[in-house]
Amino acid sequence: MSATRTRSSERWSPTEVAALLHALEPLAEPGAPACAVSVRDRRVELTLDPAALHGRAPSPADVPAHHVLVHAGRLVGAVENALRSFGWAPRTVVATDADARPLAAVSATRRRPATPMDLVRRRVDRRPGGAASPRYAAPADASRVVDVAHAAASRGAWLHLLNGPTRDGVPAWRTPATVPADTLTLDLPWRRDPVLAVCTHVDGVREAVLAGVVLERAVVEAALRGLQVEAHVEAFDDAAVRAATLAAAEHETGVGHAALRLFP
Incomplete structure (x- = not known):
């Protein structure tokens, strides 16, 4: 996963940008599908990288594997959680074409107070064995x-x-x-x-x-x-x-x- 950012008079603060990128780290492990993440003003754009996916220049016949699209959606979900946690209401637009640039865009449309649950969701440990609440010994009831x-x-x-x-x-x-x-x-x-x-x-x-x-x-x-x-x-x-x-x-x-x- 690669990331870029642009400058604007209405851009997020460096702290907010860092929080956004930090939220994506658990999903950016080696072997994860290639996806470029760009921060533009108060908007995060995610675009698939066909050349990285196929190890060559893309051809018209190339279609991203289904799991690549699902992974892109997980990145979108992580961005939405991060935005809510520092007081923005996210608005997400997803394209119907995998070749669209961007494939998905998440914008901060307006300020809204973050709830305690918003803050906890951003800090939840999504690694295997990780959790944000006490462990239970009982089965999943x-x-x-x-x-x-x-x-x-x-x-x-x-x-x-x-x-x-x-x-x-x-x-x-x-x-x-x-x-x-x-x-x-x-x-x-x-x-x-x-x-x-x-x-x-x-x-x-x-x-x-x-x-x-x-x-x-x-x-x-x-x-x-x-x-x-x-x-x-x-x-x-x-x-x-x-x-x-x-x-x-x-x-x-x-x-x-x-x-x-x-x-x-």
Whole structure:
């Protein structure tokens, strides 16, 4: 991930810019998809780098892998959390074309007081084993699973429980869980831990990015509740896996973009 900034009479302070870039660090580890981040005035732009993705000059036939778009969405989610934490209301615009420059832009539209939860969300430790709240020894119980699903869902993307019953589209978690008819090529402890899928109504570039935003929010909200998240995204590079995610759901239609296992 690369970053640039420009000067303006209405730009963020150096402290705010540093906080924005710091929020992206957990998602900028070696091996992460190439994405350029630019800070312009009070606007953060994210653009995919096709040359870095393919190791050569891009061709018209190149299409970024699905997990690359989801990763870009996670960066957007991290920026939104950071903006809220130092008193800005974010407005996000996501393109429908992966080649768009920028692919996504997050602007600070107006001042709004940061809430205590806004501050905690920016400081949550998103590394494996990290959390912002006391650890729990109990399994991921119904209340915490439902809380994560409610808090993370937005913008036409939501979390669907794959291995248990739902009530009005919300997880109604019970243990032991059931193994879904289609395991989506994922080898998971289906009978022990809740597994949620990030879903949207249709399959497209914009929807994949928005799914990444919800995935990032779910990781943060789970950590706030003493839970860890094991995210599985690359299996959903297969369009057949995305289409099969909600095939067995009685009251849900759409496609899946990632699966999240919640555990203590």
